[in-house]
Amino acid sequence: MYKNVSLSDQIFERLEEDILFGVYPKGEILTELKLSESLGVSRTPVREALKMLEQEHLIEDCGKGMMVLGITLEDAMNIYEIRKRIEGLAAARCAVTATDEQLQEIKETVELQEFYVSRGDSEKIKEQDTLFHELIYKYSGSAVFYDTLIPLHRKIQKFRKTSMEQKSKADQSLAEHKRIIEALLSRDPFKAEAAMDEHAEHAQFRLADTFNVETGKDH
Amino acid sequence: MYKNVSLSDQIFERLEEDILFGVYPKGEILTELKLSESLGVSRTPVREALKMLEQEHLIEDCGKGMMVLGITLEDAMNIYEIRKRIEGLAAARCAVTATDEQLQEIKETVELQEFYVSRGDSEKIKEQDTLFHELIYKYSGSAVFYDTLIPLHRKIQKFRKTSMEQKSKADQSLAEHKRIIEALLSRDPFKAEAAMDEHAEHAQFRLADTFNVETGKDH
């Protein structure tokens, strides 16, 4: 399920990160030829990587190459609106369907996150946060949750990392993860759903606070 | 935003439909060479089509080719669980952000749907149903909703079509679409959200009834 060994995949991951972290700013135009030359490979794997980025809606064909779209703060807020509504469900399913070993795997990410929070390493915190959520999607018992939530969660990694640079926010996030893993370990889908819903809600607040956005209501 | 002209895209659409409708049953193995020969094209576009199908999780690399996964009834039920939670939000946004022309475009699909319901043409009903929902995603004001909901809605088209073969269910669905477009035209996000949420809920019931599934609760 998770092999990223081919050149195409490597290039995809690299470009995805570069786009999400602004190395290639919005509006920049990427062409197969230039990328293949700068990366020292042929057009074929570059082309496949661009196809994947296009499917993720991070770039767009603009006639003279692929234009970088990237992720706006507004996109991120909308992603949280969606996550608030379905991550709890995924967590509830996970509480019921995951094996004990899988729950231990999730627990491990919380412990590592605690370690990195004590060190103030926001990059590593973000990594464990990513793993925590992705494992819950993975063990939710249906690929539908995984496939739907993974791209959303991946796309906001830059914003998540920035939030984690504030100690108080990193502490809050960790505390919420602890409540979630506790609910999962006690096999309580209701508690897991509630804890995850609250986590998503708070994470959105933290994002809004970090970037001084009006949280507001949807309508 | 919507150009599907290249061979890759044509092959993708054809294979996607064939997989979703069971022409290629679950477990069947597709190889680039065989497909390229049977379609009379080179491996390159076939390869790209397979990459897209893999990203949509409809096929999976199994070492000796790509194995067809397809969509199970359980997947479809999970997709409805997700749609129930976020389609209402998309509709609410649409009520606020869509232009009058765009709303007319949506209304048009309801009128065509009514025509096809009177004829009992389930294929055409499904097509207009698809268009109705996809336009709402599209005019929801954020690509995030579109990108998230489109693959989910596409994947269950076979189940939607089967449901629409029963006159009573087609009538119900049409009536619900009418309520939604009415709310959209009155620019009422709350009514639009409520009407869409109810529609998704009922559509799930109709699916469950059609295939004799326990609707149950999530947990």
Added chain:
DNA sequence: ACGTGAATACTTGTATACAATTATACAAGT
């Protein structure tokens, strides 16, 4: 100065060739 049109360069889509990996079949030894 401005529009028009042709030539040019750029970019992608597709086909094909080749290399490398992996699966398969089959034979030999225990």
Added chain:
DNA sequence: ACTTGTATAATTGTATACAAGTATTCACGT
């Protein structure tokens, strides 16, 4: 009968060649 090793076949990953379409440039006429 079962494993092991080897040869063979199948399959994909990557590079490259070529064609077609599209944008750009620049010269020319007005």
